[in-house]
Amino acid sequence: KNQVEQSPQSLIILEGKNCTLQCNYTVSPFSNLRWYKQDTGRGPVSLTIMTFSENTKSNGRYTATLDADTKQSSLHITASQLSDSASYICVVTGVLRSNDYKLSFGAGTTVTVRA
């Protein structure tokens, strides 16, 4: 079973509207959680990174939240634009041992913004 589950699998929103993506994880111990944006046929680009002590981080119209107690994170997109159409991937860094980490990837949420 994947240790990082994202929902919904896909969503369609109208330009200018807001949306929220969810990420639930079971990775433990946990170092940090990141959200990446991946345009079709391109490599992922980091949007936000949060450690267990942070509960919110913004990057322009993107705001990520983290609840380390419930192991949940969300990514909120405000006033969506056509260029926001992409796959959004949640990545959780687990600690295997001192100085040894493992990344666990969610399957991603595909966002389509329509005019």
Added chain:
Amino acid sequence: DGGITQSPKYLFRKEGQNVTLSCEQNLNHDAMYWYRQDPGQGLRLIYYSQIVNDFQKGDIAEGYSVSREKKESFPLTVTSAQKNPTAFYLCASSTRPSAPEAFFGQGTRLTVV
């Protein structure tokens, strides 16, 4: 400018052939990684290297091979032993082996014809 370069962007392979995907970085990163991405699935780790001349198998290493002769380069060979090689391959690097931050290349789409 600095970054990770993967080539080619698209690659076609005949059944039974080996092909090599290139990954070069000029970020002076010690650690490099290869991931495979399939529709509806998260990225899966194929191989990683924390230092020159050393590399480790990831979760799905069977049918793949790598080398790390230079810090800047981490080529991936998809061998004929890989039964389902059609996928999107992503290379990544990080500043040091313990650093969880990773920067990704633009990917190579491999198709078996």
